[in-house]
Amino acid sequence: FNRPVSQFLLLLLLLLLLLLLLMSDSRVSSVIQEWVSSYQGQSHSSPSGNPQMDLLSYSQGLRPDDRGVTEQMMGLSYLPYTTSCLSNSSNSVTAASAHHEGHSPQQDFSPFLHPSMRAPLIKRSISKDSAEYRLRRERNNIAVRKSRDKARRRIMLTQHRAMQLQDENQRLQLRIGQLTQELDTLKHLLSQRHMQGAEEGTGDTPSESTAYYL
Amino acid sequence: FNRPVSQFLLLLLLLLLLLLLLMSDSRVSSVIQEWVSSYQGQSHSSPSGNPQMDLLSYSQGLRPDDRGVTEQMMGLSYLPYTTSCLSNSSNSVTAASAHHEGHSPQQDFSPFLHPSMRAPLIKRSISKDSAEYRLRRERNNIAVRKSRDKARRRIMLTQHRAMQLQDENQRLQLRIGQLTQELDTLKHLLSQRHMQGAEEGTGDTPSESTAYYL
DNA sequence: ATAGATTGCGCAATCC
DNA sequence: GGGATTGCGCAATCTA
Structure with missing residues (x-):
């Protein structure tokens, strides 16, 4: 979202909510409850009832960025041996603090080269590369x-x-x-x-004892 | 944050805010104003005056994840030619929808191979790799x-x-x-x-329709 | 124990 | 140009 669009949207939503407020007014209670429930109980898919998208829209990864496969590559920290690149099929990435595993289809990099993170190498053939x-x-x-x-x-x-x-x-x-x-x-x-009716006796205060003419 | 910690923090903050509310009570107005200003006017560094961290804490990248250099690698989408990897020094990444540029110190990949994103290649020697x-x-x-x-x-x-x-x-x-x-x-x-003392006039009613004795 | 949900983080594009 | 925002992917972790 860029600024103008978001601002416009915000304004629009504000107007809508004002309208809603005018229509049903007794809805101010239970703010915290709803928030907490929406925070913890995520068992319901779209709590706000947004008619825009549900699960399906998410699974259909049709954002403008998603054309094709959309790969993302990875960490490879602390390697002075940059020359021997991935084509060696064994050195580069995958282990650098377990961050950002290398990927690149039908290419496998075995986890190597980082002394602190050697243990996860054995861990169940982690990081199947593709x-x-x-x-x-x-x-x-x-x-x-x-x-x-x-x-x-x-x-x-x-x-x-x-x-x-x-x-x-x-x-x-x-x-x-x-x-x-x-x-x-x-x-x-x-x-x-009271002042005026003082001639009739019976002086008292309004809130409690008002039994004049009993 | 895990749940208990965040819940505890939330409770703590709530108590703090309640205290603040008790101290200065006439502060309930101008909610939207503050929000909008904090949303747009970001010229001030820490608007809430949080004594925890300011600019310095950010520049000191001392998160547990940040040891050493912390590299991150990149996209490389849509490449069926996975075998000819980075060691060719010219093919792989850097251009795939301009996402996640390859990095890896003293290794340079010239932007290639994506037909839609060829123009930025010339753009001022972009993506200096290190x-x-x-x-x-x-x-x-x-x-x-x-x-x-x-x-x-x-x-x-x-x-x-x-x-x-x-x-x-x-x-x-x-x-x-x-x-x-x-x-x-x-x-x-x-x-x-009124019923009882009907003889006395002086009826003036504050709200709507109790003007008997006018 | 497997899958979805949440979260911190880095990257790149964009805004200002 | 440089900080601020934001969408997004990755990985770790949580949770059911």
């Missing part, structure tokens, strides 16, 4: 996209909820002001009436 | 870390503000209930008094 490793990566990429979308939605939602709550707050405070003023007026009126 | 390119990358990494920290802080803040606002809302609604009840009592009392 077998079902790609499958796992692709699945994880899908999951990552999904999770990040979810996070984005969650953040937007929280933001809008905050705005909504702020508006509600303002309204409530206004209402409180009104009520307070009204109450003051009434109290004043009552006390005045 | 010169000041590394410097730029390192600086960008620092900036990225900083930006993400900021985003994290912002999100937490918004969240806590939402909770805060919700509490405030509850309080306000309670107060409104109280006021309304009180007002009803008073009104009832007044009307009763």
